[in-house]
Amino acid sequence: MVTLQLVGSLRKELADSLSTCRLLVVGAGGIGCELLKNVVLTGFKNIEVIDLDIIDVSNLNRQFLFQKKHVGKSKAQVAKESVLQFCPTANITAYHDSIMNPDYNVEFFRNFMLVMNALDNRAARNHVNRMCLAADIPLIESGTAGYLGQVTVIKKGLTECYECQPKPTQKTFPGCTIRNTPSEPIHCIVWAKYLFNQLFGEEDADQEVSPDTADPELSWNPADTETRATASDQDGDIKRVSTKAWARSTGYDPVKLFNKLFKDDIQYLLTMDKLWKKRKAPLPLDWPEHQKLTCPQGVTGMGLKDQRVFGVAGYCQLFSRSVETLHSMLADKGDGAEEWIWMGNCDDPPAMDFVTAAANLRMYIFSMNMKSRFDIKSMAGNIIPAIATTNAVIAGLIVLEALKILSGDVEQCRTIFLNKQPNPRKKLLVPCALDPPSANCYVCASKPEVTVKLNVHKTLVLALQDKILKEKFGMVAPDVQIEDGKGTILISSEEGETEANNCKFLSDFAIRNGSRLQVDDFLQDYTLLVNVIHCENLEKDVEFEVVGDAPDKAPAPTRSQEEGKNVANGNKESSEPSTSSEAPAEQNDILLVDSDEEVPSSSTMAVSMESGGHKRKLHDAETGEASAKRQHLSQPSADDDNDIIALD
């Protein structure tokens, strides 16, 4: 019985190890706030917390260390201050920063005995996973989504790492689907988000919204292209310098914008008749001049009633009004406007109004059923419902796993899934034994290696760097050397060294089928050998394929949790915890769980249960063990362990 050993003896050693343990908490959001509270009340003394986010109103329903007056301030900083108010003796360091900043290198991670992730995105999870592997520090990974949650422990060499199991890639959509042939509401929503950035934020060549004449479905005959090019030249609107420059030249006139986006561009799309042979053709919209410009019911000064769907006229109105609002906000911002980007910040009402209106108008044009603002917000921001209760449960579980690690019992750690309600076997929690590392993992294997299929004549060095090494393989600043016997440096993370290569194709460097690339990420202390397979017939819109990877079209992590399935966590991501840790040397296999602020005195309790001797020493009464208990000699009749709650 593990429990016996864990609770029974050697409490002092564990209490000591808690008070000397340096702990890193990555993230001060939903789980992070609960976690900070739990760790200080469990006896951790030296805590560092890092989060780059600032506090938003929509955090306040669960992130209890923040109040309305803190909106706009640093999460890490305010969390620290709030905890100190309650627990002034804790030693907390706060960083308002990204954990992926190179300042937090392997040396930084080695300062800690334990790392706890309370993150909301996969990129940061991948990164912390690698840093903890490189520093050989145990990591507890966690995540929640609505009523679901998950906790796991990652220890180098002993358990799976976060990246051992390939995860379904985040769904991205081919450019031509977004620009020419949307078939689902999400395509229109993505288009509307791009449009927002094009008009009011930073322009990004990958977020083009105009009709795409290079759609592979079209296979133009050159004469056609010629005519069209001429036509579009004449039509100055279609071939524009940039969407934003054009919008600016019209003074952000909502009607002109409307006509361009929802009428002219659509009419232009209709000329690509190949696209509409099998599809239902889109229907260009006219600005509803004839309609009175009164607001439809519900479109008031307070914004749309969230959960209703309005008619086209309503969305025309909303479009027009949100363009005006955003334009004036842009004007107010002046030169800083370029920094205004759609960051999935769906809690910004005018931006959300704009996206709702533009997406719905496009849905209407493409014969889809329009969606409410509430639904669009979910889809546009990948908003995952979040509540205090789930985070409280998960944070409680995390600390219990931490206690096992600190007492040297990593083998007893579990991956734990939290269900929405007790499953058919009446279990709310499903604990599973940790899996050993996957031999083929391209992160934690002793010599990580991976095989990538791509077209060497069509893949740019920049795409290799950004899409494959950074986005797919989660590196921060990769260096690439070709194993060609000469040690040609293809990409250097030092600025100014290899930028000239960016716009060349891999084949320009004699990379061909069977070439091997040695990729190093100095920060992550990570080396990956990439085997290149040249491939001419990749699927449409697929730039590369990782051999043995989960298929790109893998379904999103399921929310209906069967046992053992992973749960999406935080925002944006599916969490799939796992990793490595090293048992601190001074530990033994006994875990103390009683936790209190008072530090136990120095007297030792040397008797372990499994040695059979139940010879607890009487003077233990003076140790922290006694003080950790709820009842004391001074108040023998107190009976305050029972809380009863009656609900009216």
Place this chain on the structure above:
Amino acid sequence: SKRTMAFTKASKDQKYDRQLRLWGDHGQEELENAHVCLINSTASGTEILKNLVLPGIGAFTIVDGHKVSGEDVGNNFFLSNNSIGRNRAQAATELLQELNTDVSGNFVEEVCVFNYEHTCLRLGSVLWNANIPFLVCRTYGLVGYMRLVVKEHTVIESHPDNALEDLRLDQPFAELKNHIQSYDLEGMGKKDHSHTPWIIIVAKYLEKWFSEHNFQFPKNYKEKEAFKQLIRQGILKSEKGTPEDEENFEEAIKNVNTALNPTKISSGVDDIFNGEQCNDITSQTPTFWVMTRAVREFVHNDGGGNLPVRGSIPDMIADSEKFITLQNIYREKAMQDASVVSKHVESLLQSVGKVCETLFCKNAAFLRVVRCRSLAEEYSVETVNKDAITSCMDSADGEMVLYLMLRSVDRFYQQHSRYPGVYNYQVEEDISKLKLCVNSLLQEYSLNVNVKDDYIHEFCRYGASEPHTVASFLGGSAAQEAIKIITRQFVPFNNTFIYNAMSQTTATFQL
């Protein structure tokens, strides 16, 4: 003013956005109208309240006569050093109140619990008679315990997983029948053909199937496969004779299994209809039962044995016009049915219940009633659920043994006015005393089970401590149950929940 109200609403929508996605505006409204009472602001107690204050419970009242102690400050986040010596209810109320200004926090300075078992039973019986839900929550060392005591809790929105759509393809109502008839799959153009909603496709091929199969529904796997094949043959062919790419037909084939699910009333709902609450409607009858009775009347008199049409259909490949028309046919029928139900409600009672008929009808297939056993029944030698205890004790290290241990430490308390192991120097002698309590408990209830000594040692070591991280877990779980009960959404557990923090396992028992 109206504008200020609208503004408050908008700012609340923003603050509560992430949870509105779970229980909706109406769930939030229930929450904001609820008043909960917490007895004893221990770590577990304040953790529960924190998780109710954050999402915006209307009001809370803490009843607690204790003074804040050093240990309290050590494991309770909502008590601070400078509150030592003050009344615990007041100190906790002040800090909890800070979490959310929309919530009204109150306290009563009153010692409520001297003897756990005794107090629970007494309070349990008072609340039982008043039909006020009572959730007993307890953190004892590495064990979490919850017991829900409620005579009757009715749930309209039970949010079942994987509920099937209510399409009525086996018994189409007149409007749906007419609409299906208005489609001519053979005669229509290619574009319309590939934009016909799959529901219509399945309905059309069902007609065909019926005529070939003596009006028998495809029932087993083989027949369903044959039916899918029938649909597949309907996909248009190109000039070369190869099938066109018709996604709507593929969708129809994919949905055959669930779409052919016969329309019927589940046994759970049938039981609710046949309950006595449904038979004897008086002016005192709660809305839920009036509505249920009205729906039952509908089933018998108007629905031809079926529930009101739910009125929603899933998203599907179709052009807007066809989809919206079809959607409206279901929606209008649902509204029609709801208004018939509403007439039954009116004739049952002069005053109409406050629950919206449409919501009720929409969820009629998933109505749930939770009836817990009372604490008195659980504790009485005559009515104890011996079978549940004995069968769960088959696995000696399951969670049931923790329940028996909790009962035993309460017995210890009754005899010694303290919990075992609270003073370290007494741990050894407490082990044998606790063992006597375990044995007398088993004997009193004639339970022929074996409790390992290990557990007795373990519970002595707990010394009735309340580790914060276990309290955090329990606070989250208990608040979640409270929210289920308050919002009347999702089904609360019935009736005992045990958490083993060391193995990270949980179980629920009906005791």
